[in-house]
Amino acid sequence: MARQPRLILPHQPHHLVQRGNDNITIFRDDEDYARFLGWLKESARFYHVAIHAYVLLPDHLQLLATPADEDGLALMMQKVGRLYVPWFNARHGRSGTLFGGRFRTAVIDPVQYFLACMRYIELHPVRVQQAGSAVDYPWSSYAHHAGVRADPLITDHAKYWDLGNTPFQREAAYIALAQQGLSMDELDTIDAAVLKGGALGSHAFKAALEKKTKRQILPAKRGRPFKIKPADA
Numbered sequence: 001m002a003r004q005p006r007l008i009l010p011h012q013p014h015h016l017v018q019r020g021n022d023n024i025t026i027f028r029d030d031e032d033y034a035r036f037l038g039w040l041k042e043s044a045r046f047y048h049v050a051i052h053a054y055v056l057l058p059d060h061l062q063l064l065a066t067p068a069d070e071d072g073l074a075l076m077m078q079k080v081g082r083l084y085v086p087w088f089n090a091r092h093g094r095s096g097t098l099f100g101g102r103f104r105t106a107v108i109d110p111v112q113y114f115l116a117c118m119r120y121i122e123l124h125p126v127r128v129q130q131a132g133s134a135v136d137y138p139w140s141s142y143a144h145h146a147g148v149r150a151d152p153l154i155t156d157h158a159k160y161w162d163l164g165n166t167p168f169q170r171e172a173a174y175i176a177l178a179q180q181g182l183s184m185d186e187l188d189t190i191d192a193a194v195l196k197g198g199a200l201g202s203h204a205f206k207a208a209l210e211k212k213t214k215r216q217i218l219p220a221k222r223g224r225p226f227k228i229k230p231a232d233a
Contacts, residue, residue, distance in 0.1 A: 006105055006197060007215065010069045013052060013110055013157065015117050015194050018077065018103040019060040026088070026098055027058055033139045036061075036084050041153045043079040047072040050155035053118045055140040057130060062121045064108070066157070077103055106193035107209065109201025113190070114159040117200065118145070119178055120190045134178060142178070147171035 008014060020026040027033050033056050044051050048068035055062050067073045085098045108117050122142035123134050131137035135146055144151035145160065147167065163173035182190075193200035199209050199217050210217040 006074070006102075007107055007199065007209075007213065007217070008067065008070050008073055008105065009107055009209070009213070010067060010072075013064055013066045013108040013114055013117075014073060014105045015108055015121070015190065015200065016063040016065060016073060016077075016103050016105045017060060017194050018062075019100045021097045021100040023059045023100070024098070025058045026060070027056055027139075028092060030138075032088060032091075035087065036080070037139075037153060039080050039083045040076075043076045043083075044153070046079065047076045049073060049076050050157075051141075051153050052114075052155060052157045052160070053121045053141045053145070054153070055121050055124050055137075057125065057128065057139075062124065064114075064118055064121055064157075066155075073103075073105065104194050104197055106190075106197065107199045107201075109199070109205040110157070110159050112202050112205070113200050114157060115163075115174075115177060116182060116186055117190055118157075118160070119182055120187065123178060123181065145171065145174045146178070 027036065036056065040051070040054075043049075044065070049072045050066045051063060052066065053064040065073065067076075081099060088098060089095055108114055122140050122145070125131040125137040125140060126134055134140065134142040135148060141151055141154050143149050144154050145156075160170060160174070163177075164170040190200060199206050201209075203218070206217045209215075
């Protein structure tokens with residue numbers, strides 16, 4: 001059976017996860033990270049994808065991004081892969097596949113989950129003990145949103161701008177949110193959405209997507225339907 005196409009919608013933010021094949025290391029040193037980010041920046045601009053947040057870790061990467069059309073995310077990742085994989089293999093004396101098949105993605109309800117998903121991504125190095133604090137990790141967009149250094153890869157989303165009227169207010173508000181962290185329920189909900197390749201949002205958001213895309217997004221109702229409607233008690 002053919003795989004169902006990814007649920008990708010223009011002008012909606014998406015949480016994207018790409019892992020190494022069998023969780024192998026895809027970034028070995030600073031040069032690998034820097035080269036990948038450079039090609040990601042070029043590819044995102046070429047295919048009109050706005051990158052709002054990112055993190056690169058040794059065995060995987062995560063992005064929060066808004067494509068201008070249905071094909072932008074896939075084309076961007078294909079272009080980066082065509083540039084990065086042969087360069088990485090030649091540099092490290094290896095051959096073969098580097099990434100583990102198709103990337104996973106979930107459409108994000110920006111009203112309810114954008115800032116939570118942004119924190120999920122940027123705080124991930126702390127959760128997996130790659131850094132003592134988010135600001136100490138150099139290969140994520142946290143430092144940009146915390147006002148430590150500007151990141152030319154990042155296009156700030158309207159939900160980030162809603163945090164304050166000035167850069168200082170936005171940065172302070174985001175730092176405060178990051179310090180709160182995420183609950184286990186929030187972490188589990190974000191994990192499940194990107195794993196299933198569905199949507200992350202409220203019931204109303206998912207119902208609207210289901211109507212728009214003609215695809216099942218809300219959970220199916222349990223039980224077999226009645227062949228004959230039962231008489232009222």
